Amino acid sequence: MLVAAVAAVLALGLPLASAAQINDGTTRHKTHATGGRSRLGADLPPETAPTIAGVYARSEPSSAPSLLVGITHNFAMRARPGQGRVVGILPAGSKYYRTPTVAWVQRVSLDGRFGELAVPYSATGTMGWIPLRGLQHRSTFLQVDVDLSRHRVVVERRGRVLFGTRAAIGSPSSPTPTGRYFVTDRVSFPSGGALGTYAFGISGIQPNLPNGWTAGNQLAIHGTNDPGSIGRSVSAGCVRVSAAALRRLVPLLRLGTPVVIHP
Numbered sequence: 001m002l003v004a005a006v007a008a009v010l011a012l013g014l015p016l017a018s019a020a021q022i023n024d025g026t027t028r029h030k031t032h033a034t035g036g037r038s039r040l041g042a043d044l045p046p047e048t049a050p051t052i053a054g055v056y057a058r059s060e061p062s063s064a065p066s067l068l069v070g071i072t073h074n075f076a077m078r079a080r081p082g083q084g085r086v087v088g089i090l091p092a093g094s095k096y097y098r099t100p101t102v103a104w105v106q107r108v109s110l111d112g113r114f115g116e117l118a119v120p121y122s123a124t125g126t127m128g129w130i131p132l133r134g135l136q137h138r139s140t141f142l143q144v145d146v147d148l149s150r151h152r153v154v155v156e157r158r159g160r161v162l163f164g165t166r167a168a169i170g171s172p173s174s175p176t177p178t179g180r181y182f183v184t185d186r187v188s189f190p191s192g193g194a195l196g197t198y199a200f201g202i203s204g205i206q207p208n209l210p211n212g213w214t215a216g217n218q219l220a221i222h223g224t225n226d227p228g229s230i231g232r233s234v235s236a237g238c239v240r241v242s243a244a245a246l247r248r249l250v251p252l253l254r255l256g257t258p259v260v261i262h263p
Helices: 003-012 243-249
Strands: 066-070 075-080 083-090 102-105 114-118 127-131 137-140 142-147 152-157 160-166 179-188 198-205 218-222 233-235 258-262
Touching: 083 127, 102 114, 102 179, 114 179, 152 243, 160 243, 179 218, 198 243
Parallel strands: 142 258
Antiparallel strands: 066 102, 066 137, 075 083, 075 127, 114 127, 142 152, 152 160, 179 198, 179 258, 198 218
16 A cells, blocks of 8 residues: 555655656646646646547547546535535545645536546545536546456557556455546655555555555555565555566656556
């Protein structure tokens, strides 16, 4: 779980490395609808030109782009566009690192005013709507697909496979939860360790932690100091990949990158 990374960094006296601290080539962009600026501009991935509201409804690998929005404050997520009961909260910062949130919007209302996405850091799979006015809009053609039955991670762009790699996943007693998530944190560990040299926090949690587990519950895709575990079902729920795979992932996975985990 990702909070273990925080403890390790603090214990070693190393700096926390969020996307805002990593030179990943991001640039600033205008906010949608208001034309103003957001403090998250430097964290939005320059994958494509600005998006057009109302055309994003991707649920499977596709050549269509996915909509990403920079979140400037906590949003109450509602059961229907602009109304209905509150089903969750979309926070402005990530669960442990407080990295500014860039969220994957999976569907946009017909009038383009509201976006629907999975409630982050929830194990229910509930979907909720937020207003899109004033938020920075970007798009990405990149998606990470985690196939639990095959112990495999595949990175796709425009529906075409860039590369795939074997992975370790959750054990039978603490299986990796399926769902639609997005990257929330990018954390570097130059000295390596249990999480390898890099970890990508994602917007999911593990509701079935191992007995005696005292660390956090946020899911992540990260490296490992036990390469023999790759391809096996042995983790507390996170997805482990090799050092070679991390080198491929680091320049590709930005804040907000969609991550789909399925059986």
